């Protein structure tokens with residue numbers, strides 16, 4: 001059985017991605033707000049649009065730190081951001097949801113989200129995803145690399161030079177695969193399970209526009225940035 005070893009370059013790549021991931025975090029903690037009090041559906045929608053807007057800004061900053069991203073064709077950079085923004089938001093939300101919390105807090109958080117205004121039909125796929133992410137107990141290196149891998153998906157709509165994106169995604173997949181083997185030696189399928197979450201994430205992509213426009217309230221107002229990134233209004 002060959003000894004898996006992370007090279008110096010791979011260590012450096014991982015360090016850059018993890019530091020960028022931790023540096024570009026959402027300032028206020030939305031889970032804390034939701035645990036503090038029950039908001040109305042209108043207030044929750046406003047909170048969501050604020051969180052999502054700052055999440056997109058954070059995503060742009062994180063992506064600029066992915067080695068090689070800024071040397072991609074500019075239209076392709078936009079196509080990758082637009083194509084991954086919703087997934088990055090749900091990935092971040094899943095990580096917030098599956099964080100270790102004092103007893104009973106996760107149940108309160110789930111209850112508050114169930115009552116936030118999202119229509120019933122989306123609860124199951126969304127919470128199934130959150131729970132499947134939670135079961136993986138991902139380390140922050142894995143979270144950061146998985147987010148970078150999701151952003152560097154070559155077959156997003158309108159990407160022209162897919163090979164150039166593959167050349168950036170492959171080294172990330174390589175170091176994540178080695179990390180999984182080293183961190184989860186008893187679970188040879190762990191890396192495959194991680195990548196399987198990205199497939200589940202894509203299905204949430206289909207729902208997100210409807211999740212927003214079907215929010216139980218009238219007159220859904222979005223920020224200009226969200227109109228750009230989400231297929232709404």
Ligand SMILES: N#Cc1ccccc1NC(=O)[C@H](C1CCCCC1)n1c(-c2ccc(Cl)cc2)nc2cc(F)c(F)cc21
Nearest residue numbers: 030031044047048051052055089092093096097113116211
């Ligand atoms: N957006 C965003 C975002 C960015 C960074 C961190 C968390 C985010 N998520 C959020 O703010 C929303 C809140 C916004 C207020 C109303 C209740 C949901 N959210 C979502 C959720 C995101 C989208 C869509 Cl359509 C439905 C749900 N799943 C969450 C899970 C959690 F555990 C959690 F705490 C918050 C969560």
